[in-house]
Amino acid sequence: MADMRTPLSKVRGLGSTKSGTSHFWAVRVSSAALLPLSLFVIGLVVSLAGSSFVEVRATLGQPLVWVPLMLFILISLEHMRLGMQEVVADYIHNELLKVTLMMLNSFFVVLVGGICAFSLLKIAFGA
Amino acid sequence: MSRTTVASQRPLSPHLTIYRWPITMTLSIAHRITGGALYVGTLLVAWWLVAAATSPDWFATANAVMGSIIGKLVLLGYTWAMFLHAVGGVRHMLWDTGVAMEKQVSRQTAWASLIASVVLTALTWIALYLVL
Numbered sequence: 165m166a167d168m169r170t171p172l173s174k175v176r177g178l179g180s181t182k183s184g185t186s187h188f189w190a191v192r193v194s195s196a197a198l199l200p201l202s203l204f205v206i207g208l209v210v211s212l213a214g215s216s217f218v219e220v221r222a223t224l225g226q227p228l229v230w231v232p233l234m235l236f237i238l239i240s241l242e243h244m245r246l247g248m249q250e251v252v253a254d255y256i257h258n259e260l261l262k263v264t265l266m267m268l269n270s271f272f273v274v275l276v277g278g279i280c281a282f283s284l285l286k287i288a289f290g291a
Numbered sequence: 292m293s294r295t296t297v298a299s300q301r302p303l304s305p306h307l308t309i310y311r312w313p314i315t316m317t318l319s320i321a322h323r324i325t326g327g328a329l330y331v332g333t334l335l336v337a338w339w340l341v342a343a344a345t346s347p348d349w350f351a352t353a354n355a356v357m358g359s360i361i362g363k364l365v366l367l368g369y370t371w372a373m374f375l376h377a378v379g380g381v382r383h384m385l386w387d388t389g390v391a392m393e394k395q396v397s398r399q400t401a402w403a404s405l406i407a408s409v410v411l412t413a414l415t416w417i418a419l420y421l422v423l
Contacts, residue, residue: 195380202377206415213422217347244330279337283344
């Protein structure tokens with residue numbers, strides 16, 4: 165009946181007490197990088213409005229467009245992986261579901277990243 | 292007997308449902324929701340890039356869907372989510388340096404973020420239609 169464990173002893177060893185700061189920092193660093201990159205990408209998308217298939221591919225294939233666009237995608241994906249990890253940790257209290265969602269989060273990010281990277285590489289170098 | 296039982300009977304401090312809803316709470320949850328929306332939105336980016344990498348047909352299909360009324364509404368929401376999340380991010384960075392955390396100031400920056408995100412979205416779409 166009586167629970168002999170203190171609240172502190174119940175939570176000890178559950179959350180990480182070591183990597184929280186680096187998680188926090190990674191979110192801030194990626195967000196700082198994303199500020200100029202997302203402004204660039206919004207400008208890029210606006211400038212491409214109404215452009216043809218050939219024109220879009222020619223623009224995206226330019227190094228000075230391709231590199232920041234690729235950086236935007238990769239850094240966005242890492243930023244959102246970290247963010248979703250935080251949301252899952254906040255709201256999901258069932259351990260199995262939490263771990264599953266965290267894995268799916270990573271899978272989703274890597275999958276989207278792979279698809280975007282392949283497409284951009286194909287546009288720049290492929291047929 | 293055990294300290295846990297005593298602790299579990301302590302009253303909780305007033306929480307979400309007790310307070311009158313301030314604008315800062317709206318912006319707080321909006322930051323999460325827009326983050327989640329942008330997460331899903333990457334699928335649109337991926338689709339558009341795949342289309343551009345595949346064939347003129349695929350590209351035309353993607354453009355037709357995104358250029359439809361519903362497509363445009365989704366993209367308008369996407370633009371707004373991006374600006375609100377970006378401005379919210381700047382607000383968070385300000386807080387990280389320890390400034391602008393007072394009640395009145397945080398309410399002012401909340402309104403400022405909301406207004407800035409709407410203005411930036413409007414400017415982007417005006418520019419878009421000028422290009423088109």
